[in-house]
Amino acid sequence: MYDLIVIGGGPAGMMGAATAGGSGRKVLLLEKNAVLGKKLRLTGNGRCNITNSSPMEDFPKNIVNNGKFMYSSFAAFDNVRLINLMRSLGVSVKIEKGCRVFPVSDRSTDVVEALWRRLRENNVEIRLNTAVEEIMTDGGRVSGVVLKNSGIIACRRVLLATGGMSCRHTGSTGDGYQMARMLGHSIIEPRPALIPLLTGERWVKDLRGVALENVRVRVAIGGRWAEQQGELLFTHFGLSGPAIINISSFLSRNAAFPLEIKIDLLPHFSEEQLTGRLYACMEHNRGKYLKNALAGLLPQKLVPPLLEKAGLNQQKQVDQASRKDIEKLVQTIKNLSVNISGFRPINEAIISSGGIDTKEINPSTLESKKIKGLYFAGEIIDVDALTGGYNLQIAFSSGYLSGASAAK
Ligand SMILES: Cc1cc2nc3c(=O)[nH]c(=O)nc-3n(C[C@H](O)[C@H](O)[C@H](O)COP(=O)(O)OP(=O)(O)OC[C@H]3O[C@@H](n4cnc5c(N)ncnc54)[C@H](O)[C@@H]3O)c2cc1C
Numbered sequence: 001m002y003d004l005i006v007i008g009g010g011p012a013g014m015m016g017a018a019t020a021g022g023s024g025r026k027v028l029l030l031e032k033n034a035v036l037g038k039k040l041r042l043t044g045n046g047r048c049n050i051t052n053s054s055p056m057e058d059f060p061k062n063i064v065n066n067g068k069f070m071y072s073s074f075a076a077f078d079n080v081r082l083i084n085l086m087r088s089l090g091v092s093v094k095i096e097k098g099c100r101v102f103p104v105s106d107r108s109t110d111v112v113e114a115l116w117r118r119l120r121e122n123n124v125e126i127r128l129n130t131a132v133e134e135i136m137t138d139g140g141r142v143s144g145v146v147l148k149n150s151g152i153i154a155c156r157r158v159l160l161a162t163g164g165m166s167c168r169h170t171g172s173t174g175d176g177y178q179m180a181r182m183l184g185h186s187i188i189e190p191r192p193a194l195i196p197l198l199t200g201e202r203w204v205k206d207l208r209g210v211a212l213e214n215v216r217v218r219v220a221i222g223g224r225w226a227e228q229q230g231e232l233l234f235t236h237f238g239l240s241g242p243a244i245i246n247i248s249s250f251l252s253r254n255a256a257f258p259l260e261i262k263i264d265l266l267p268h269f270s271e272e273q274l275t276g277r278l279y280a281c282m283e284h285n286r287g288k289y290l291k292n293a294l295a296g297l298l299p300q301k302l303v304p305p306l307l308e309k310a311g312l313n314q315q316k317q318v319d320q321a322s323r324k325d326i327e328k329l330v331q332t333i334k335n336l337s338v339n340i341s342g343f344r345p346i347n348e349a350i351i352s353s354g355g356i357d358t359k360e361i362n363p364s365t366l367e368s369k370k371i372k373g374l375y376f377a378g379e380i381i382d383v384d385a386l387t388g389g390y391n392l393q394i395a396f397s398s399g400y401l402s403g404a405s406a407a408k
Protein backbone atom coordinates (compact mmCIF):
# COMPACT_ATOMS: atom_id res chain seq x y z
CA MET A 1 0.00 0.00 0.00
CA TYR A 2 1.40 3.38 -0.99
CA ASP A 3 1.35 6.19 1.55
CA LEU A 4 0.99 8.69 -1.28
CA ILE A 5 0.18 8.59 -4.98
CA VAL A 6 1.08 11.75 -6.88
CA ILE A 7 -0.85 12.26 -10.12
CA GLY A 8 1.13 14.38 -12.61
CA GLY A 9 4.88 14.62 -13.14
CA GLY A 10 5.17 18.38 -13.69
CA PRO A 11 7.16 20.66 -11.36
CA ALA A 12 4.42 20.60 -8.68
CA GLY A 13 4.00 16.83 -8.72
CA MET A 14 7.75 16.11 -8.85
CA MET A 15 8.40 18.45 -5.93
CA GLY A 16 5.50 16.99 -3.93
CA ALA A 17 6.59 13.40 -4.54
CA ALA A 18 10.26 14.11 -3.74
CA THR A 19 9.34 15.92 -0.51
CA ALA A 20 7.08 13.13 0.77
CA GLY A 21 9.61 10.51 -0.33
CA GLY A 22 12.33 12.40 1.57
CA SER A 23 10.27 11.95 4.75
CA GLY A 24 10.44 8.19 4.35
CA ARG A 25 6.97 7.71 2.86
CA LYS A 26 6.25 5.11 0.20
CA VAL A 27 5.45 7.29 -2.79
CA LEU A 28 4.33 6.49 -6.33
CA LEU A 29 4.41 9.18 -9.03
CA LEU A 30 2.13 8.57 -12.02
CA GLU A 31 2.69 10.52 -15.23
CA LYS A 32 0.73 9.96 -18.41
CA ASN A 33 3.52 11.12 -20.75
CA ALA A 34 6.58 9.10 -21.64
CA VAL A 35 8.75 11.72 -19.88
CA LEU A 36 8.51 13.83 -16.74
CA GLY A 37 8.15 17.62 -16.95
CA LYS A 38 7.16 17.93 -20.59
CA LYS A 39 5.89 21.47 -20.07
CA LEU A 40 8.77 22.35 -17.75
CA ARG A 41 11.14 21.60 -20.63
CA LEU A 42 9.43 24.31 -22.72
CA THR A 43 9.52 26.99 -20.05
CA GLY A 44 11.40 30.23 -20.60
CA ASN A 45 11.90 29.34 -24.27
CA GLY A 46 13.73 26.19 -23.21
CA ARG A 47 15.79 28.09 -20.62
CA CYS A 48 13.38 27.74 -17.65
CA ASN A 49 12.80 30.88 -15.63
CA ILE A 50 12.60 28.87 -12.39
CA THR A 51 11.74 31.69 -10.03
CA ASN A 52 12.21 35.37 -9.30
CA SER A 53 14.87 36.67 -6.92
CA SER A 54 12.83 39.62 -5.63
CA PRO A 55 11.82 39.49 -1.92
CA MET A 56 8.97 37.08 -1.22
CA GLU A 57 6.89 40.02 0.11
CA ASP A 58 6.75 41.22 -3.51
CA PHE A 59 5.40 37.93 -4.89
CA PRO A 60 1.70 38.53 -4.06
CA LYS A 61 1.83 41.76 -6.14
CA ASN A 62 2.66 39.59 -9.12
CA ILE A 63 -0.09 37.08 -8.47
CA VAL A 64 -3.25 38.02 -10.28
CA ASN A 65 -5.70 35.70 -8.51
CA ASN A 66 -5.59 34.37 -4.93
CA GLY A 67 -2.12 35.54 -3.93
CA LYS A 68 -3.01 35.37 -0.22
CA PHE A 69 -3.80 31.69 -0.56
CA MET A 70 -0.09 31.13 -1.29
CA TYR A 71 1.29 32.64 1.95
CA SER A 72 1.76 29.30 3.76
CA SER A 73 3.21 27.62 0.68
CA PHE A 74 5.73 30.46 0.20
CA ALA A 75 6.59 30.41 3.91
CA ALA A 76 7.25 26.67 3.69
CA PHE A 77 9.40 26.87 0.56
CA ASP A 78 10.51 30.21 -0.80
CA ASN A 79 12.68 31.29 -3.72
CA VAL A 80 15.90 31.06 -1.66
CA ARG A 81 15.14 27.45 -0.71
CA LEU A 82 14.35 26.65 -4.34
CA ILE A 83 17.62 28.19 -5.55
CA ASN A 84 19.56 26.34 -2.81
CA LEU A 85 17.85 23.07 -3.71
CA MET A 86 18.76 23.57 -7.36
CA ARG A 87 22.38 24.31 -6.42
CA SER A 88 22.53 21.22 -4.21
CA LEU A 89 21.33 19.21 -7.20
CA GLY A 90 24.07 20.66 -9.39
CA VAL A 91 22.06 23.41 -11.13
CA SER A 92 23.78 26.78 -10.62
CA VAL A 93 21.58 29.74 -11.36
CA LYS A 94 21.97 33.28 -12.68
CA ILE A 95 19.77 36.34 -12.32
CA GLU A 96 18.65 38.30 -15.36
CA LYS A 97 16.57 41.42 -16.10
CA GLY A 98 13.51 41.74 -13.87
CA CYS A 99 15.15 39.48 -11.21
CA ARG A 100 14.35 36.42 -13.33
CA VAL A 101 16.29 33.34 -12.24
CA PHE A 102 17.57 30.88 -14.86
CA PRO A 103 19.97 27.92 -14.82
CA VAL A 104 23.47 29.12 -15.79
CA SER A 105 23.41 26.48 -18.52
CA ASP A 106 20.25 28.06 -20.06
CA ARG A 107 18.86 24.53 -20.28
CA SER A 108 15.48 23.64 -18.80
CA THR A 109 16.34 19.97 -19.17
CA ASP A 110 18.97 20.44 -16.43
CA VAL A 111 16.14 21.38 -14.05
CA VAL A 112 14.06 18.37 -15.08
CA GLU A 113 17.05 16.04 -14.66
CA ALA A 114 17.87 17.54 -11.26
CA LEU A 115 14.32 16.89 -10.06
CA TRP A 116 14.47 13.40 -11.49
CA ARG A 117 17.66 12.76 -9.46
CA ARG A 118 15.95 14.10 -6.35
CA LEU A 119 13.04 11.70 -6.89
CA ARG A 120 15.42 8.77 -7.23
CA GLU A 121 17.43 9.80 -4.15
CA ASN A 122 14.21 9.91 -2.15
CA ASN A 123 13.10 6.47 -3.36
CA VAL A 124 10.03 7.67 -5.26
CA GLU A 125 8.67 5.01 -7.60
CA ILE A 126 7.89 6.50 -11.00
CA ARG A 127 5.52 5.08 -13.60
CA LEU A 128 5.47 6.83 -16.96
CA ASN A 129 2.84 6.34 -19.68
CA THR A 130 0.30 5.89 -16.91
CA ALA A 131 -2.82 8.03 -16.98
CA VAL A 132 -5.12 8.19 -13.97
CA GLU A 133 -8.86 8.36 -14.58
CA GLU A 134 -10.40 8.58 -11.16
CA ILE A 135 -9.61 8.95 -7.48
CA MET A 136 -11.34 6.39 -5.25
CA THR A 137 -12.71 7.24 -1.83
CA ASP A 138 -14.14 5.31 1.03
CA GLY A 139 -16.19 7.06 3.69
CA GLY A 140 -14.93 10.51 2.62
CA ARG A 141 -11.26 9.40 2.60
CA VAL A 142 -8.96 8.69 -0.31
CA SER A 143 -8.51 4.95 -0.86
CA GLY A 144 -6.78 4.66 -4.24
CA VAL A 145 -6.71 5.56 -7.91
CA VAL A 146 -8.22 4.04 -11.03
CA LEU A 147 -5.94 3.95 -14.06
CA LYS A 148 -7.18 4.76 -17.57
CA ASN A 149 -6.14 1.41 -19.00
CA SER A 150 -7.96 -0.35 -16.17
CA GLY A 151 -6.28 -1.29 -12.92
CA ILE A 152 -6.60 0.06 -9.40
CA ILE A 153 -3.80 1.08 -7.06
CA ALA A 154 -4.56 1.43 -3.35
CA CYS A 155 -3.12 4.30 -1.34
CA ARG A 156 -3.78 6.38 1.76
CA ARG A 157 -3.32 9.78 0.19
CA VAL A 158 -3.36 11.38 -3.25
CA LEU A 159 -1.70 14.56 -4.47
CA LEU A 160 -3.46 15.85 -7.59
CA ALA A 161 -0.99 17.91 -9.67
CA THR A 162 -2.24 17.55 -13.23
CA GLY A 163 -1.71 21.21 -14.21
CA GLY A 164 -4.04 23.48 -16.18
CA MET A 165 -5.43 23.60 -19.70
CA SER A 166 -2.80 25.32 -21.82
CA CYS A 167 -0.40 23.62 -24.22
CA ARG A 168 -2.40 20.39 -24.32
CA HIS A 169 0.34 18.44 -26.10
CA THR A 170 2.39 18.64 -22.88
CA GLY A 171 -0.28 16.61 -21.07
CA SER A 172 -2.23 19.43 -19.41
CA THR A 173 -5.66 18.46 -20.69
CA GLY A 174 -7.74 19.27 -17.64
CA ASP A 175 -8.09 15.64 -16.41
CA GLY A 176 -7.59 16.74 -12.81
CA TYR A 177 -10.55 19.11 -12.91
CA GLN A 178 -12.81 16.22 -13.85
CA MET A 179 -11.37 13.96 -11.11
CA ALA A 180 -11.86 16.70 -8.50
CA ARG A 181 -15.35 17.53 -9.77
CA MET A 182 -16.36 13.89 -9.33
CA LEU A 183 -15.39 14.23 -5.67
CA GLY A 184 -17.59 17.30 -5.18
CA HIS A 185 -15.00 20.06 -5.76
CA SER A 186 -15.98 23.29 -7.51
CA ILE A 187 -13.90 24.37 -10.49
CA ILE A 188 -13.51 28.03 -11.36
CA GLU A 189 -13.83 27.88 -15.15
CA PRO A 190 -10.34 27.72 -16.66
CA ARG A 191 -9.71 30.62 -19.02
CA PRO A 192 -6.61 31.64 -20.99
CA ALA A 193 -4.08 33.80 -19.13
CA LEU A 194 -0.70 35.14 -20.23
CA ILE A 195 -1.96 35.07 -23.80
CA PRO A 196 -1.77 37.34 -26.87
CA LEU A 197 -4.82 39.45 -27.72
CA LEU A 198 -6.89 39.60 -30.90
CA THR A 199 -8.10 42.67 -32.72
CA GLY A 200 -10.02 43.30 -35.91
CA GLU A 201 -8.24 46.63 -36.48
CA ARG A 202 -6.53 46.60 -39.85
CA TRP A 203 -3.77 49.09 -38.97
CA VAL A 204 -2.53 46.80 -36.18
CA LYS A 205 -2.19 43.86 -38.56
CA ASP A 206 -0.45 46.07 -41.13
CA LEU A 207 2.21 46.74 -38.50
CA ARG A 208 2.93 43.03 -37.96
CA GLY A 209 6.54 42.45 -37.00
CA VAL A 210 6.97 45.90 -35.46
CA ALA A 211 8.19 45.69 -31.86
CA LEU A 212 8.06 48.55 -29.37
CA GLU A 213 10.62 48.18 -26.64
CA ASN A 214 8.91 49.99 -23.80
CA VAL A 215 5.24 50.93 -23.73
CA ARG A 216 2.65 51.17 -20.96
CA VAL A 217 -0.57 49.26 -21.58
CA ARG A 218 -3.72 50.02 -19.58
CA VAL A 219 -7.15 48.50 -19.41
CA ALA A 220 -10.17 49.38 -17.29
CA ILE A 221 -11.66 46.42 -15.44
CA GLY A 222 -14.53 46.81 -13.01
CA GLY A 223 -13.90 50.54 -12.63
CA ARG A 224 -10.15 50.11 -11.94
CA TRP A 225 -7.19 50.34 -14.25
CA ALA A 226 -4.77 47.43 -14.66
CA GLU A 227 -1.42 48.51 -16.05
CA GLN A 228 1.68 46.78 -17.41
CA GLN A 229 4.90 48.16 -18.88
CA GLY A 230 7.34 46.50 -21.26
CA GLU A 231 7.71 45.29 -24.81
CA LEU A 232 4.80 45.10 -27.27
CA LEU A 233 4.71 43.27 -30.56
CA PHE A 234 2.27 43.85 -33.44
CA THR A 235 1.25 40.58 -35.11
CA HIS A 236 -0.98 39.35 -37.94
CA PHE A 237 -3.78 38.65 -35.43
CA GLY A 238 -3.33 41.51 -32.97
CA LEU A 239 -0.98 42.24 -30.09
CA SER A 240 1.63 40.19 -28.27
CA GLY A 241 4.86 40.71 -26.34
CA PRO A 242 5.47 40.76 -22.56
CA ALA A 243 3.35 43.84 -21.73
CA ILE A 244 0.33 42.39 -23.55
CA ILE A 245 0.86 38.84 -22.26
CA ASN A 246 0.90 40.16 -18.70
CA ILE A 247 -2.10 42.50 -19.06
CA SER A 248 -4.12 39.61 -20.54
CA SER A 249 -4.13 37.90 -17.14
CA PHE A 250 -6.18 40.72 -15.66
CA LEU A 251 -8.78 40.14 -18.39
CA SER A 252 -8.99 36.37 -17.96
CA ARG A 253 -12.01 36.22 -15.75
CA ASN A 254 -13.44 39.72 -15.82
CA ALA A 255 -13.35 40.83 -19.42
CA ALA A 256 -16.37 41.27 -21.64
CA PHE A 257 -15.12 41.56 -25.21
CA PRO A 258 -14.92 43.74 -27.19
CA LEU A 259 -12.99 46.07 -24.96
CA GLU A 260 -10.56 48.90 -25.44
CA ILE A 261 -6.95 48.93 -24.30
CA LYS A 262 -4.87 52.09 -24.15
CA ILE A 263 -1.21 52.17 -25.08
CA ASP A 264 1.18 54.87 -23.92
CA LEU A 265 3.83 54.70 -26.63
CA LEU A 266 6.33 56.90 -24.78
CA PRO A 267 5.76 56.26 -21.07
CA HIS A 268 9.05 57.84 -19.99
CA PHE A 269 7.71 61.28 -21.10
CA SER A 270 4.98 63.09 -19.15
CA GLU A 271 2.42 64.86 -21.37
CA GLU A 272 4.19 68.13 -20.66
CA GLN A 273 7.62 66.73 -21.55
CA LEU A 274 6.25 65.15 -24.70
CA THR A 275 4.66 68.44 -25.77
CA GLY A 276 8.04 70.15 -25.33
CA ARG A 277 9.75 67.34 -27.22
CA LEU A 278 7.30 67.64 -30.11
CA TYR A 279 7.78 71.41 -30.36
CA ALA A 280 11.56 70.89 -30.42
CA CYS A 281 11.11 68.22 -33.09
CA MET A 282 9.00 70.62 -35.22
CA GLU A 283 11.58 73.35 -34.83
CA HIS A 284 14.26 70.98 -36.06
CA ASN A 285 12.29 69.77 -39.04
CA ARG A 286 10.83 72.91 -40.59
CA GLY A 287 9.78 72.44 -44.21
CA LYS A 288 9.29 68.69 -43.78
CA TYR A 289 6.13 66.61 -43.66
CA LEU A 290 4.86 65.94 -40.16
CA LYS A 291 5.08 62.19 -40.80
CA ASN A 292 8.80 62.45 -41.54
CA ALA A 293 9.48 64.74 -38.61
CA LEU A 294 8.03 62.21 -36.16
CA ALA A 295 10.16 59.36 -37.43
CA GLY A 296 12.96 60.03 -34.95
CA LEU A 297 10.58 59.68 -32.05
CA LEU A 298 8.62 56.60 -33.11
CA PRO A 299 9.06 53.71 -35.56
CA GLN A 300 8.45 55.01 -39.11
CA LYS A 301 5.70 52.44 -39.83
CA LEU A 302 3.71 53.52 -36.80
CA VAL A 303 3.52 57.20 -37.79
CA PRO A 304 0.82 57.06 -40.55
CA PRO A 305 -1.76 55.20 -38.41
CA LEU A 306 -0.92 57.48 -35.52
CA LEU A 307 -1.57 60.62 -37.60
CA GLU A 308 -4.82 59.09 -38.82
CA LYS A 309 -5.92 58.29 -35.25
CA ALA A 310 -5.07 61.89 -34.29
CA GLY A 311 -7.17 63.12 -37.23
CA LEU A 312 -4.18 64.78 -38.91
CA ASN A 313 -3.57 64.86 -42.64
CA GLN A 314 -0.61 62.70 -43.79
CA GLN A 315 0.41 65.56 -46.11
CA LYS A 316 0.47 68.16 -43.39
CA GLN A 317 3.74 70.00 -43.09
CA VAL A 318 5.48 70.77 -39.82
CA ASP A 319 5.03 74.53 -40.37
CA GLN A 320 1.26 74.07 -40.68
CA ALA A 321 0.91 72.16 -37.40
CA SER A 322 -1.13 74.15 -34.90
CA ARG A 323 -1.02 74.00 -31.09
CA LYS A 324 -4.23 71.96 -31.27
CA ASP A 325 -2.54 69.49 -33.64
CA ILE A 326 0.32 69.02 -31.18
CA GLU A 327 -2.16 68.46 -28.36
CA LYS A 328 -3.97 65.83 -30.45
CA LEU A 329 -0.67 64.11 -31.20
CA VAL A 330 0.32 64.06 -27.54
CA GLN A 331 -3.06 62.56 -26.58
CA THR A 332 -2.80 59.91 -29.29
CA ILE A 333 0.78 58.94 -28.44
CA LYS A 334 -0.07 58.70 -24.72
CA ASN A 335 -3.48 57.00 -25.20
CA LEU A 336 -3.42 55.01 -28.40
CA SER A 337 -6.56 52.90 -28.27
CA VAL A 338 -6.95 49.39 -29.71
CA ASN A 339 -10.21 47.51 -29.77
CA ILE A 340 -9.65 43.99 -28.46
CA SER A 341 -12.00 41.25 -29.63
CA GLY A 342 -10.72 38.31 -27.56
CA PHE A 343 -7.85 36.00 -26.62
CA ARG A 344 -5.90 33.57 -28.73
CA PRO A 345 -7.09 30.00 -27.95
CA ILE A 346 -6.41 28.66 -24.43
CA ASN A 347 -4.08 26.05 -25.89
CA GLU A 348 -1.67 28.89 -26.78
CA ALA A 349 -1.80 30.40 -23.29
CA ILE A 350 1.24 30.21 -21.02
CA ILE A 351 -1.05 29.31 -18.14
CA SER A 352 -4.73 28.96 -17.46
CA SER A 353 -6.48 31.07 -14.87
CA GLY A 354 -9.08 29.19 -12.83
CA GLY A 355 -9.08 25.68 -11.39
CA ILE A 356 -9.91 24.15 -8.00
CA ASP A 357 -11.67 26.75 -5.88
CA THR A 358 -9.20 27.85 -3.18
CA LYS A 359 -12.08 28.11 -0.67
CA GLU A 360 -12.26 24.32 -0.71
CA ILE A 361 -8.53 23.79 0.07
CA ASN A 362 -6.84 24.33 3.44
CA PRO A 363 -4.04 26.83 2.58
CA SER A 364 -1.82 25.64 5.48
CA THR A 365 -1.69 22.02 4.27
CA LEU A 366 -3.16 22.13 0.74
CA GLU A 367 -5.48 19.30 1.76
CA SER A 368 -9.02 19.24 0.40
CA LYS A 369 -11.67 20.45 2.83
CA LYS A 370 -14.05 17.93 1.26
CA ILE A 371 -12.06 14.70 0.98
CA LYS A 372 -9.57 13.52 3.62
CA GLY A 373 -6.19 12.57 2.24
CA LEU A 374 -6.61 14.51 -1.03
CA TYR A 375 -4.05 17.27 -1.71
CA PHE A 376 -3.57 19.74 -4.54
CA ALA A 377 -0.51 21.52 -5.96
CA GLY A 378 0.46 23.68 -8.92
CA GLU A 379 -1.57 25.14 -11.72
CA ILE A 380 -4.62 22.97 -10.99
CA ILE A 381 -5.33 25.32 -8.06
CA ASP A 382 -7.09 28.59 -8.84
CA VAL A 383 -3.94 30.73 -8.47
CA ASP A 384 -2.15 32.44 -11.36
CA ALA A 385 0.67 34.93 -11.66
CA LEU A 386 2.40 37.22 -14.13
CA THR A 387 5.51 36.20 -16.06
CA GLY A 388 8.88 36.39 -14.29
CA GLY A 389 9.22 32.93 -12.70
CA TYR A 390 6.28 33.35 -10.32
CA ASN A 391 4.20 30.51 -11.77
CA LEU A 392 6.98 27.96 -11.36
CA GLN A 393 7.62 29.17 -7.81
CA ILE A 394 3.89 28.63 -7.14
CA ALA A 395 4.21 25.08 -8.51
CA PHE A 396 7.36 24.32 -6.49
CA SER A 397 6.14 25.92 -3.25
CA SER A 398 2.71 24.29 -3.36
CA GLY A 399 4.33 21.00 -4.41
CA TYR A 400 6.63 21.17 -1.40
CA LEU A 401 3.91 22.08 1.13
CA SER A 402 1.44 19.47 -0.13
CA GLY A 403 4.16 16.77 -0.13
CA ALA A 404 5.28 17.71 3.38
CA SER A 405 1.66 17.80 4.65
CA ALA A 406 0.79 14.49 3.02
CA ALA A 407 3.87 12.90 4.64
CA LYS A 408 2.76 13.78 8.19
C1 LIG B 1 5.51 27.73 -23.23
C2 LIG B 1 5.47 27.94 -21.74
C3 LIG B 1 6.52 28.60 -21.11
C4 LIG B 1 6.46 28.82 -19.73
N1 LIG B 1 7.54 29.43 -19.14
C5 LIG B 1 7.52 29.64 -17.80
C6 LIG B 1 8.65 30.19 -17.14
O1 LIG B 1 9.71 30.40 -17.75
N2 LIG B 1 8.55 30.45 -15.81
C7 LIG B 1 7.41 30.18 -15.10
O2 LIG B 1 7.36 30.48 -13.90
N3 LIG B 1 6.35 29.57 -15.68
C8 LIG B 1 6.39 29.28 -17.00
N4 LIG B 1 5.33 28.64 -17.59
C9 LIG B 1 4.21 28.15 -16.73
C10 LIG B 1 4.61 26.83 -16.05
O3 LIG B 1 5.12 25.94 -17.01
C11 LIG B 1 3.43 26.20 -15.33
O4 LIG B 1 2.92 27.13 -14.40
C12 LIG B 1 3.87 24.92 -14.61
O5 LIG B 1 4.36 23.96 -15.51
C13 LIG B 1 2.71 24.30 -13.82
O6 LIG B 1 3.21 23.16 -13.19
P1 LIG B 1 2.26 21.95 -12.78
O7 LIG B 1 3.15 20.90 -12.23
O8 LIG B 1 1.16 22.43 -11.94
O9 LIG B 1 1.58 21.45 -14.13
P2 LIG B 1 2.23 20.85 -15.49
O10 LIG B 1 3.58 21.33 -15.69
O11 LIG B 1 1.20 21.10 -16.53
O12 LIG B 1 2.30 19.29 -15.18
C14 LIG B 1 1.15 18.50 -15.05
C15 LIG B 1 1.51 17.06 -15.42
O13 LIG B 1 0.39 16.21 -15.12
C16 LIG B 1 0.31 15.21 -16.12
N5 LIG B 1 -1.05 14.70 -16.17
C17 LIG B 1 -2.16 15.37 -16.56
N6 LIG B 1 -3.23 14.56 -16.47
C18 LIG B 1 -2.79 13.37 -16.00
C19 LIG B 1 -3.43 12.12 -15.72
N7 LIG B 1 -4.73 11.94 -15.91
N8 LIG B 1 -2.67 11.09 -15.27
C20 LIG B 1 -1.33 11.23 -15.10
N9 LIG B 1 -0.66 12.39 -15.38
C21 LIG B 1 -1.40 13.43 -15.81
C22 LIG B 1 0.69 15.96 -17.39
O14 LIG B 1 1.08 15.08 -18.41
C23 LIG B 1 1.80 16.88 -16.90
O15 LIG B 1 3.06 16.27 -17.05
C24 LIG B 1 5.35 28.38 -18.96
C25 LIG B 1 4.32 27.71 -19.61
C26 LIG B 1 4.36 27.49 -20.97
C27 LIG B 1 3.23 26.76 -21.64
